[in-house]
Amino acid sequence: MxxxxxxxxxxxxxxxxxxxxxxxxxxxxxxxxxxxxxxxxxxxxxSYFQRVKKDKEGNRVGIRKFDVGLHALTNFAKKGEKNKPLLKILKQLRLRYDSLEIQEQSYSQVLFNEKVLKFTNDIEFLVAQVKEVFSEEGERFEKLVKFVEEFDDTSLEFEFTSTKNELKKQGFSNEFIECLLCPLLFYGSSWENDIDLQQFVILFKSIFMEGFARPYGGxxxxxxxxxxxxxxxxxxxxxxxxxxxxxxxxxxxxxxxxxxxxxxxxxxxxxxxxxxxxxxxxxxxxxxxGNLTFVECLYVFEKKIDREVNDSTISFFNYADRFNYECPKTPTDFRSGVFCIPDNYEKVESEEGMIRITFIANYDHWNKFSEKEYLAEKEKVKEQGLKLIKKLCPQDNRELLYTDIFTPKTITKFTSHKGGTVxxxxxxxxxxxxxxxxxxxxxxxxxxxxxxxxxxxxxxxxxxxxxxxxx
Ligand SMILES: Cc1cc2nc3c(=O)[nH]c(=O)nc-3n(C[C@H](O)[C@H](O)[C@H](O)COP(=O)(O)OP(=O)(O)OC[C@H]3O[C@@H](n4cnc5c(N)ncnc54)[C@H](O)[C@@H]3O)c2cc1C
Structure with a gap:
């Protein structure tokens, strides 16, 4: 330097x-x-952090490495593909593709009450899924893919345009709109219950058309x-x-x-x-x-998950009548969120297993808690997360070794973002x-x-x- x-x-x-x-x-x-x-x-x-690893007697036996935020790298691209944002970035920063040791996801899914909509890094797979799960939306969805492909998402002007209104105009049902938007809002909307149309197009391409991956080593x-x-x-x-x-x-x-x-x-x-x-x-x-912030729970298990139990990479879930992507009235909204199993890539560096869960949170509540209330709410979050693990991985009998939960207050403490916004x-x-x-x-x-x-x-x-x- x-x-x-x-x-x-x-x-x-x-x-x-x-x-x-x-x-x-x-x-x-x-x-x-x-x-x-x-x-x-x-x-x-x-970013990343580490914590001391202890055995059952409380003796220090090493360290555990964690990623703060990485569920997945979006915009997956194969080496040598043309016009892909990830490859443009690597070129501009003069980084070698191979140095990232990128691995593709298995598949991800939206769990929308009783409906399950799976997606991979191949948009044709999602088109087929929409036809199967929301049969009446299939043709419209094919047109939406074309609409996204043709949309100019490079404009440097900003004026909020409602994606929900656009999708309604295109004839989609409310249920389908909420199901489709669930992953996109969780991975990038600063607007409650909606997203700007240009942002929607960018996220649709990066999540549904290019897809998820993970660098080996996080x-x-x-x-x-x-x-x-x-x-x-x-x-x-x-x-x-x-x-x-x-x-x-x-x-x-x-x-x-x-x-x-x-x-x-x-x-x-x-x-x-x-x-x-x-x-x-x-x-x-x-x-x-912004009004939107999150709590993130990291659960460390003795070993990786058995793929027979759950082989998905990321599950975006909603178990409420409608998908409420908004600042909750309660400190934490457990009805929807993101459930991520980073073990479900071909190669993962750690012997131990991990599940990450994200819930929407209310900054003001978390910020005003006394020390005692803060710890009690963290405990509640941990328990609700464990219930969700039981629901989504019913045969998972692994021993839980460690839990780390970070809150809207933690986000502000380490990044200085007002309101814990992401x-x-x-x-x-x-x-x-x-x-x-x-x-x-x-x-x-x-x-x-x-x-x-x-x-x-x-x-x-x-x-x-x-x-x-x-x-
Ligand atoms: C829990 C969680 C999960 C996520 N999962 C994913 C994911 O799976 N995939 C994905 O692509 N994205 C994910 N994201 C989002 C992604 O991390 C962010 O969109 C991205 O990292 C934002 O980068 P940035 O450079 O815009 O801002 P930031 O990362 O916020 O960087 C701003 C920096 O400025 C510093 N700073 C603030 N004030 C000052 C000051 N006064 N002086 C000096 N420095 C200052 C902060 O400390 C910080 O380092 C996740 C985020 C979180 C929190």
């Missing part, structure tokens, strides 16, 4: 996926770049080479360093002030912390904080521009989210504003 300096061509705030990609890309073209990250490790919402397999690239490209990376303030002169960005009072001067700032959070760094709060604000800045000249929003609130989306956002914003000089 280069020696710390105080003047840079560009400063990137946040070393999540978008910040990492943005800093690497700018560094590749000889820009003097600083990447400032509040936390001690990179990855942001898709998210570290992706993050470690990115950190190497920062070094190769002389990016000045500062962990455990928070930006306190973005400084501007005559409405043009001129630097940032760090928490310890150090001022770093720069011509450009790329902020990945979120739109309302960026506004706070400008001492001006305007944009709406998909950011309902307002997106697709062109990355802000009211302050040379201050750009990247990542989730630019409107590209998930691992692949955020990487793409960082690359695109660096290419447009750092390397080409503007739109």
């Amino acid at each position: 280069t020696e710390p300096q105080t003047e840079y061509d560009a400063i990137v705030i946040g070393a999540g996926m978008s910040g990492l990609a943005c800093a690497i890309r700018l560094g590749m073209f000889d820009k003097k770049v600083a990447l400032i990250e509040k936390h001690s490790v990179p990855g942001g919402l898709n 998210v570290r397999t992706l993050i470690n080479p990115l950190v190497e690239k920062l070094k190769d490209n002389n990016v000045d990376v500062r962990f455990k360093t928070a930006v306190k303030k973005i400084i501007k002169e005559n409405n043009k960005v001129s630097g940032v002030e760090l928490e310890d009072g150090t001022v770093l001067k720069t011509n450009q700032v790329y902020s990945s912390v979120g739109l309302p959070e960026t506004e706070s760094l400008l001492m001006k709060e305007k944009s709406k904080v 998909y950011g604000s309902p307002l997106k800045k697709r062109d990355g521009l802000t009211e302050t000249k040379d201050l750009y929003v990247i990542g989730t609130d630019q409107g590209y989210l998930g691992i692949v989306g955020s990487l793409l956002s960082g690359i695109t914003m660096a290419n447009i504003y750092g390397l080409k000089g503007g739109l």
Whole structure:
């Protein structure tokens, strides 16, 4: 790494996926770049952590490695395929496809009350499933696939268009719309009970048409080479360093002030912390904080799941009369969520087994709890998760060794996202521009989210504003 300096061509705030990609890309073209990250490790919402592993007597016997967020890498592509976002990203960041050791999912499914709709990385499989499970929607769904293929999802303008209204206009039933949207909302909507149409198209392609995969070794397999690239490209990376303030002169960005009072001067700032959070760094709060946050439960078992018991990769479930993708009135909504078995790939690094469950949560409840109430709600979440495991894996008799639960409060603690949001604000800045000249929003609130989306956002914003000089 280069020696710390105080003047840079560009400063990137946040070393999540978008910040990492943005800093690497700018560094590749000889820009003097600083990447400032509040936390001690990179990855942001898709980071990693470890916990001490103990035996039954409580003796330390090693460590367990966890991914914070990785259920699956979306946008699967085979080596050498044309026009695939994942391959474009790897090319732009000069990463080798083989270095990720990507494995395809077996299959995933939507469990919508009594209905089961399976999908793989082949859209034809889903078309056949729709014809079987929702026979009257089959032809319409084929047309929807064409509609998605022909839709221009590259527009940098943002005006919310309701996907639900569009799907109703196309004649789909409410039940089918909710079933189809269940995975897409869970994997990327910052809007309650709906999603912007362009975002829907992006997610439909990345989840249903390209599909899910997992790098062997989890998210570290992706993050470690990115950190190497920062070094190769002389990016000045500062962990455990928070930006306190973005400084501007005559409405043009001129630097940032760090928490310890150090001022770093720069011509450009790329902020990945979120739109309302960026506004706070400008001492001006305007944009709406999103309403959607989650609890995530990680269950570690003595061994991997028997595939006879359950061989799916991800199950998006809804057991309510209608699918309520909204901030619940209670602290946690157990009626719907995501059930992920990361063991169900061909090769998995750990001997132990894992199940991950995501439920929708209410930030205000979790944030206001006393210590006692907080722990009691976590216990409740753990029990509800175990009930779900019994329901979806009835013959699973493995011993449970360890549970880790993180809450909306944990998300805010480690990523500084207001309201514990994962998909950011309902307002997106697709062109990355802000009211302050040379201050750009990247990542989730630019409107590209998930691992692949955020990487793409960082690359695109660096290419447009750092390397080409503007739109
Ligand atoms: C539980 C969970 C499961 C998920 N599962 C998946 C999945 O399976 N597949 C998938 O593709 N996506 C998944 N996601 C979503 C994905 O992780 C995010 O969309 C993506 O990582 C967002 O990246 P980002 O760069 O936009 O923002 P972030 O990751 O939020 O990065 C922002 C960074 O800025 C830092 N920061 C904040 N304030 C400051 C400051 N003042 N100074 C310096 N640094 C600061 C934060 O610490 C953070 O590191 C999941 C997320 C969660 C939480």
